[in-house]
Amino acid sequence: MGKIKTHQTSNRLPGRASLLTPVLLVLGMGIGVRALMLALSHRVPLLVILGPRFHMTAVGLAVGLLLLLRASIFELRELRDGGARSSSAASLRSVFVVAILGWLLFLWLIQPFQRIWFDMVLGGAAGAWAGLLLIQRARGERHARLLRWIDILAFGICAALLSLELGLRLWATVRPAPLNATVGAGPGELVRRFRCDPGQVRFGFACNSRGFYDTEFYRNEPGDDGPLIVAIGDSFNVGTVPHAWHFTSICEELTGARIYNMGVPGIGPPEYLSLLVDEALPMDPDLILIGVFIGNDLDIDEYLADLPDAALRSWFQRDQVLLSVIPERMSRIAVERLRAERRGADVGTVQGERSVVESMDRDEAAAAFPWLTDTGLEEATLSEDAFYRLETERALATCAQVPPSFDVFCEAMLAARRAAGDTPVHVMLIPDEFQVEDDLWMRVTESAGRELDRNRPQDLLTAWLGQQGIPYLDLLPVLRRVDPQPDGRRHLYHALDTHFNARGNQVTAEALAEFLD
Amino acid sequence: MGDLESPDPFVRSLAAIGLCVQSPAHAEPALPELLRTIDSAHVGLEREAARVLIHVGPLHVPQLLATLVVEELMSDDRRGAIKNALLAAGPAAVTPIVKCMRGPGRFLVGDLGDVLLRIGAPAVPDIVGMLVEEPDVRLKNFAAFLLGQMGPVARSALPALKGATSSTDADLVRAASAAIARVQPGHGRPGGR
Numbered sequence A: 001m002g003k004i005k006t007h008q009t010s011n012r013l014p015g016r017a018s019l020l021t022p023v024l025l026v027l028g029m030g031i032g033v034r035a036l037m038l039a040l041s042h043r044v045p046l047l048v049i050l051g052p053r054f055h056m057t058a059v060g061l062a063v064g065l066l067l068l069l070r071a072s073i074f075e076l077r078e079l080r081d082g083g084a085r086s087s088s089a090a091s092l093r094s095v096f097v098v099a100i101l102g103w104l105l106f107l108w109l110i111q112p113f114q115r116i117w118f119d120m121v122l123g124g125a126a127g128a129w130a131g132l133l134l135i136q137r138a139r140g141e142r143h144a145r146l147l148r149w150i151d152i153l154a155f156g157i158c159a160a161l162l163s164l165e166l167g168l169r170l171w172a173t174v175r176p177a178p179l180n181a182t183v184g185a186g187p188g189e190l191v192r193r194f195r196c197d198p199g200q201v202r203f204g205f206a207c208n209s210r211g212f213y214d215t216e217f218y219r220n221e222p223g224d225d226g227p228l229i230v231a232i233g234d235s236f237n238v239g240t241v242p243h244a245w246h247f248t249s250i251c252e253e254l255t256g257a258r259i260y261n262m263g264v265p266g267i268g269p270p271e272y273l274s275l276l277v278d279e280a281l282p283m284d285p286d287l288i289l290i291g292v293f294i295g296n297d298l299d300i301d302e303y304l305a306d307l308p309d310a311a312l313r314s315w316f317q318r319d320q321v322l323l324s325v326i327p328e329r330m331s332r333i334a335v336e337r338l339r340a341e342r343r344g345a346d347v348g349t350v351q352g353e354r355s356v357v358e359s360m361d362r363d364e365a366a367a368a369f370p371w372l373t374d375t376g377l378e379e380a381t382l383s384e385d386a387f388y389r390l391e392t393e394r395a396l397a398t399c400a401q402v403p404p405s406f407d408v409f410c411e412a413m414l415a416a417r418r419a420a421g422d423t424p425v426h427v428m429l430i431p432d433e434f435q436v437e438d439d440l441w442m443r444v445t446e447s448a449g450r451e452l453d454r455n456r457p458q459d460l461l462t463a464w465l466g467q468q469g470i471p472y473l474d475l476l477p478v479l480r481r482v483d484p485q486p487d488g489r490r491h492l493y494h495a496l497d498t499h500f501n502a503r504g505n506q507v508t509a510e511a512l513a514e515f516l517d
Numbered sequence B: 001m002g003d004l005e006s007p008d009p010f011v012r013s014l015a016a017i018g019l020c021v022q023s024p025a026h027a028e029p030a031l032p033e034l035l036r037t038i039d040s041a042h043v044g045l046e047r048e049a050a051r052v053l054i055h056v057g058p059l060h061v062p063q064l065l066a067t068l069v070v071e072e073l074m075s076d077d078r079r080g081a082i083k084n085a086l087l088a089a090g091p092a093a094v095t096p097i098v099k100c101m102r103g104p105g106r107f108l109v110g111d112l113g114d115v116l117l118r119i120g121a122p123a124v125p126d127i128v129g130m131l132v133e134e135p136d137v138r139l140k141n142f143a144a145f146l147l148g149q150m151g152p153v154a155r156s157a158l159p160a161l162k163g164a165t166s167s168t169d170a171d172l173v174r175a176a177s178a179a180i181a182r183v184q185p186g187h188g189r190p191g192g193r
Helices: A002-009 A017-041 A043-050 A052-081 A088-109 A115-139 A144-174 A187-194 A247-255 A269-283 A310-316 A322-343 A362-368 A384-399 A406-420 A438-448 A456-468 A475-480 A502-516 B009-022 B028-038 B046-070 B076-102 B106-119 B121-133 B137-164 B170-183
Strands: A228-233 A258-263 A287-293 A425-430 A472-474
Touching: A017 A043, A017 A052, A017 A088, A017 A115, A043 A052, A043 B009, A043 B046, A052 A115, A088 A115, A088 A144, A088 A310, A115 A310, A115 B009, A144 A322, A187 A269, A228 A269, A247 A258, A247 A502, A258 A269, A269 A287, A269 A406, A287 A406, A287 A502, A384 A438, A384 A456, A406 A425, A406 A456, A425 A456, A425 A475, A425 A502, A456 A472, A472 A475, A472 A502, A475 A502, B009 B028, B009 B046, B028 B046, B028 B076, B046 B076, B046 B106, B076 B106, B076 B121, B076 B137, B106 B121, B106 B137, B121 B137, B137 B170
Parallel strands: A228 A258, A228 A287, A287 A425, A425 A472
Antiparallel strands: none
């Protein structure tokens, strides 16, 4: 394209704009030199990491540098002679296209993001751009029309991709939702995205004005009836049963305490801390109960917060880029939707969750949802494939090793206790279903393909909580004490769902009431 | 060396790998970072770090053993990498391993015993030493068990094992007898040669 333009502008006096290409080339040379130096200065570890590919990389960077040098000389000579030069618009277009292609290549092949890879790819991209300029010069006259079409088409596609990502980010800012959440989102941000909508009706019960699956919350005042307990947790607190059947509601009846259920699906220990500080403590509760779900609270992606180059990371780490995240999530949803359609159920919702809009008491709910009292009538929430895959992943993350986020959990709990001051903080450990149902455990261990320690998370957590003097209720022995039904299963979790059913909520409520007493 | 202090974990890991490869004998300051890298998924160099640890580990057996003792809550990946590095050290690691088992690493006998088993025959004299000299009968038991697991390669341990059968501890007698049966096939087995 440079050549095409140069024919049109060759008689033009050199202006400020026409200096752009040489300036960009000199800048590219700086980037290329830096990349090559970086590669050479880290050659020993890079040889270990890349093996023979390191030599190819180094040679590639050196070649890129030579191309930059060649193109710079060419451009500067042209500049001196006042001859054919690339137009500034064409240069910017080609820089843009190479940058976007480099970005996509990085997202596709070079993960996770590391600064050194970024610098090297940048050096490579600069060399590639110089090569492109030289090719355009060499081929410009013969394929002028074709090159111009390729130029415009490539620019259009790249601009569309960038606009799409920017648009998605804008959407994520204006309308935060689980679909557009990224791994690095801070705790407060995750709580905002994942909490229920105020007034959202679940099993005929409207969430309160704060978006919690409970009645309206009021600050604890002297003279109020009974102690005030705030129960913080994830989807177990949101629950998969009508409000009157939830363990916090049953426990309220058993103890006479007021229990505010602050549950937000999909959150973990850092978000519990955020909820505790921002929403629980202002209620001035007498006690705070944090529900910790073994299945996913010890395997969280919080680490990104402390890593350097956060801005670059947000564009070059695949799980931070919405263009990559959203299609992947949508495809998963589509697969689940397809499976659910075959079964005639909603996707990602528990059986009957949206079917009733009238408020119901416990007996009315039991009549409306017969599966509450007969587990044989439960319909699966997830497909079998998705459920077993999820359970196996959770078992591998928590039972094959010290859970990856054990430190994060400990820090969050200690910070919660510090933040709560005189208000006691207690913890309730909620086991994963594979720890309770023996047939599921057998299936999970078969799929895991390595040795798993079924009790490891609780062993670690109870030891640590005991050491720290944090009172805890471990539900694992409680749930295991429940007699199996004739089919050998305890049926405490909703079918293929991972959350407590009515039986699980009842057993939990009774244990919790005893614990709180 | 300066890069070992970098705020970027990837740069620290690169520095640790570089130091270990370039100067294995002086890589002690890099070992903690190398071990951290083994289970840092966000760095993405887990396999490389484990490979380098095998290369450098034989020169730093005491430090690796100390790490196993101190870091009780260690991931299986990191523990496995250390065990592989100790195994790579071969016979040179046997005496420090047995010393560790008889000292601060008593709770690690399972892991360390596994390494000794994989080292094989060169580990026999030290295990025999543990069987004969160790005052803790549980460790004596474990030594007998290990020798039994080694099978015929532990033939030189037979006198010590036979001596252990006259112990007053019933468990040790049982363990020693079982070990003899495995070390000397046919011995004590009905219908054996």
